[in-house]
Amino acid sequence: MRIWTAALAVIGDEILSGRTQDRNVAQIAAWLNVQGIRLVEVRIVGDQTAAIVEAVNDLRARNDYVFTTGGIGPTHDDITVDAIAAALGVPVVHHPQALAILERHYARRGEQLTEARKRMARVPEGAALIENRMSGAPGIRIGNIFVMAGVPHITAGMLDALTGTLEGGTPLISRTIGCWVAESEVADLLRSTEHDHAGVVIGSYPFFRDGTGGANFVVRATDAALVDTCLADLAARLVTAGYTPVDGGI
Amino acid sequence: MRIWTAALAVIGDEILSGRTQDRNVAQIAAWLNVQGIRLVEVRIVGDQTAAIVEAVNDLRARNDYVFTTGGIGPTHDDITVDAIAAALGVPVVHHPQALAILERHYARRGEQLTEARKRMARVPEGAALIENRMSGAPGIRIGNIFVMAGVPHITAGMLDALTGTLEGGTPLISRTIGCWVAESEVADLLRSTEHDHAGVVIGSYPFFRDGTGGANFVVRATDAALVDTCLADLAARLVTAGYTPVDGGI
Numbered sequence: 042m043r044i045w046t047a048a049l050a051v052i053g054d055e056i057l058s059g060r061t062q063d064r065n066v067a068q069i070a071a072w073l074n075v076q077g078i079r080l081v082e083v084r085i086v087g088d089q090t091a092a093i094v095e096a097v098n099d100l101r102a103r104n105d106y107v108f109t110t111g112g113i114g115p116t117h118d119d120i121t122v123d124a125i126a127a128a129l130g131v132p133v134v135h136h137p138q139a140l141a142i143l144e145r146h147y148a149r150r151g152e153q154l155t156e157a158r159k160r161m162a163r164v165p166e167g168a169a170l171i172e173n174r175m176s177g178a179p180g181i182r183i184g185n186i187f188v189m190a191g192v193p194h195i196t197a198g199m200l201d202a203l204t205g206t207l208e209g210g211t212p213l214i215s216r217t218i219g220c221w222v223a224e225s226e227v228a229d230l231l232r233s234t235e236h237d238h239a240g241v242v243i244g245s246y247p248f249f250r251d252g253t254g255g256a257n258f259v260v261r262a263t264d265a266a267l268v269d270t271c272l273a274d275l276a277a278r279l280v281t282a283g284y285t286p287v288d289g290g291i
Numbered sequence: 292m293r294i295w296t297a298a299l300a301v302i303g304d305e306i307l308s309g310r311t312q313d314r315n316v317a318q319i320a321a322w323l324n325v326q327g328i329r330l331v332e333v334r335i336v337g338d339q340t341a342a343i344v345e346a347v348n349d350l351r352a353r354n355d356y357v358f359t360t361g362g363i364g365p366t367h368d369d370i371t372v373d374a375i376a377a378a379l380g381v382p383v384v385h386h387p388q389a390l391a392i393l394e395r396h397y398a399r400r401g402e403q404l405t406e407a408r409k410r411m412a413r414v415p416e417g418a419a420l421i422e423n424r425m426s427g428a429p430g431i432r433i434g435n436i437f438v439m440a441g442v443p444h445i446t447a448g449m450l451d452a453l454t455g456t457l458e459g460g461t462p463l464i465s466r467t468i469g470c471w472v473a474e475s476e477v478a479d480l481l482r483s484t485e486h487d488h489a490g491v492v493i494g495s496y497p498f499f500r501d502g503t504g505g506a507n508f509v510v511r512a513t514d515a516a517l518v519d520t521c522l523a524d525l526a527a528r529l530v531t532a533g534y535t536p537v538d539g540g541i
Contacts, residue, residue, distance in 0.1 A: 054494055057330045058465065059320030060509065061496070063313070066335065070309030080307045082342070085316065085333035088494070092332070115475035116495040117482035157478035192497065215308065225365035228407035232367035244304055244338070245366040246311070247442065259310065 042263065045078045045209045048100035051085040052093055052111040052121050053191055064193040065110040072200045077209025078106060088112060093124035101128075101185055106207065111191030113178065115160045121188060122181065126165035129183065136164045139179050146177030172202040211263040216272050219291030220284050223247075224256040230278050231258065238271040240264065248291070257290040292513065295328045295459045298350035301335040302343055302361040302371050303441055314443040315360040322450045327459025328356060338362060343374035351378075351435055356457065361441030363428065365410045371438060372431070376415035379433065386414045389429050396427030422452040461513040466522050469541030470534050473497075474506040480528050481508065488521040490514065498541070507540040 049069055055061040063085070070080045082100065086092040093112075101107045112121030126133045139162035144154045161178035164170075171180030171187065173195060180199040181188035187203070189196045220227070224245045235243040244259040260272045279286045299319055305311040313335070320330045332350065336342040343362075351357045362371030376383045389412035394404045411428035414420075421430030421437065423445060430449040431438035437453070439446045470477070474495045485493040494509040510522045529536045 051333075054492070054511075055496055055509070056316065057320055057333070058324065058463070058511075059317045059322075059330075060465070062317050066306065067309045067312050070307055072309075074308065080309075081337060083301075083307070083333075083335035085335075087331060114495070114497060116478045117485060118492075118494050155475065158475045160478070161475070192499070194499070213308070215310070225405065225408045225411070228366045228410070235367060242304070242368075244368050245364070246305055247364060249442070249444070259305070261304075261308075 043210050045106070046081045046104045047073050047078045047106040047108060048082040048084070048104045049080060050093065050096045050100060050107065050109045051083060052088065052109055053085075054087045054118070056085050056111075057087050065189075065191070065196050068193060068197060069108055069110070069189075069200065072204075074212050076204070076207050077212045078207060079213065088118050088120055090120055090124045090127060093121060094128040097125055097128045097186065104185070106185050106187065108187045108189060110189045110196055113161070113181070113188060113190060115157045115178075119160070122163050122165065125181075125183070125186060125188060129165055129186075131166040133163050134166045135159065135162045136168065136170060136179075139164065139170055142170075142179060143177055171199050174198050174202070213261050213263055214265045214268045215259050215261045216268050217257050217259045217290035218272060218276055218279075219255060219257040219287045219289075220279055221253065221255040221291070222279075222284050223254055227256075227279065227282065227284070230282060231275075234271065234275045234278055238267065238274065240267050241271045243271070243275070250291075255291050259290075293460050295356070296331045296354045297323050297328045297356040297358060298332040298334070298354040299330060300343065300346045300350060300357065300359045301333060302338065302359055303335075304337045304368070306335050306361075307337050315439075315441070315446055318443060318447060319358055319360070319439075319450065322454075323459075324462050326454070326457050327462045328457060329463065338368050338370055340370055340374045340377060343371060344378040347375055347378045347436065354435070356435050356437065358437045358439060360439045360446055363411070363431070363438060363440060365407045365428075369410070372413050372415065375431075375433070375436060375438060379415055379436075381416040383413050384416045385409065385412045386418065386420060386429075389414065389420055392420075392429060393427055421449050424448050424452075463511050463513055464515045464518045465509050465511045466518050467507050467509045467540035468522060468526055468529075469505060469507040469537045469539075470529055471503065471505040471541070472529075472534050473504055477506075477529065477532065477534070480532060481525075484521065484525045484528055488517065488524065490517050491521045493521070493525070500541075505541050509540075 168183040175198040247256045418433040425448040497506045
């Protein structure tokens with residue numbers, strides 16, 4: 042079975058300084074899974090051309106798709122387009138359709154398409170646009186690279202525009218059961234359950250809540266029947282061991 | 292001036308699947324800055340030995356410090372220790388002090404140190420421990436690698452134990468002013484202000500709130516006087532251009 046993979050380069054000094062909490066990894070990961078594409082690696086780099094070029098070139102060579110977020114606004118610290126053009130060895134050009142979109146966008150607000158705003162129509166030569174219903178400035182697709190906004194709700198709109206357009210495989214199915222148990226108590230049980238169900242991966246995620254500890258166990262496979270069988274078996278083994286599993290997780 | 296750099300490898304399928312929102316990048320970034328160390332790259336990889344080995348070996352070669360989060364619990368999917376030992380080419384051993392800590396920890400709760408729990412005392416040979424007051428199982432330091440928990444509040448406790456112990460340089464100082472303005476309107480102003488203040492970097496971070504848009508401008512440098520001078524100049528230029536800057540950001 043062909044597995045389709047994606048990587049994500051999150052671009053921005055504000056993420057690496059701790060100023061801004063990234064939200065795009067989780068939303069792009071969840072969206073990709075629905076498309077049948079697996080997010081296998083993320084790199085977070087600062088607003089530096091060399092770092093972006095290296096990340097994009099590494100990631101595009103070994104994944105079906107590469108997404109980037111951040112650095113496509115109108116200001117001097119928005120260098121993603123130039124860095125991706127450099128990574129691909131192509132010039133940066135103004136995309137006529139992007140200029141038209143921005144002109145309409147600002148005209149509706151009674152404003153001018155200034156030189157600074159025209160920056161948002163710059164793309165690596167050969168690129169196509171990704172629609173952005175939120176703020177005018179489009180995303181960019183070139184080769185297997187998808188250049189998205191940094192602001193999460195704008196990225197969400199761009200993902201929406203891409204839904205169903207990327208070839209993928211079978212989505213990974215996951216189901217969760219939780220238990221008020223220290224994961225160390227059921228480590229052997231988890232290991233042997235996973236071992237007995239080929240093609241299934243079980244993740245164990247401990248938590249502390251209301252002064253006591255527990256763990257959620259996530260069963261993942263591309264085959265829903267395998268997931269269901271393994272989950273039922275895991276629940277039965279937990280009951281046999283004296284615990285009370287909670288379907289859907291805690 | 293010597294700049295001390297760190298990289299972070301976030302390890303866990305749950306981050307790449309979108310199930311869990313990472314909180315460690317932001318907290319480690321903020322903590323490192325106080326230590327005078329700059330977080331320059333993050334990689335998020337899944338629970339696979341090859342991916343962890345590659346990330347750790349890449350990152351440790353080109354940074355002063357490498358942090359990892361995740362994958363140090365007692366269950367079968369916790370493979371970080373083995374992967375780091377593989378990256379360093381050393382065997383995995385049980386650390387006597389870690390065994391003693393775990394024995395005391397479980398004895399206080401009237402419980403046994405089972406084989407599964409002893410897994411949490413496994414370290415790459417030659418490692419030292421990082422104290423964990425939250426849950427017993429310690430973090431690990433080996434060479435320039437710091438192996439931390441995945442659960443954010445446990446990581447926070449480990450960072451606390453490390454505070455002041457790592458050599459660093461001058462922290463990056465940042466100050467923010469905000470403005471109810473589309474960043475495209477002040478793009479030239481920002482660019483020229485940054486250009487006129489060598490050693491200072493200005494970041495522009497747009498937001499949408501209460502139905503309208505604005506941006507925060509973050510001025511960063513290692514010299515506080517440079518930051519203050521640039522910030523005052525930026526505020527003055529914004530006022531001259533007809534805007535009302537808000538000290539501290541919006």
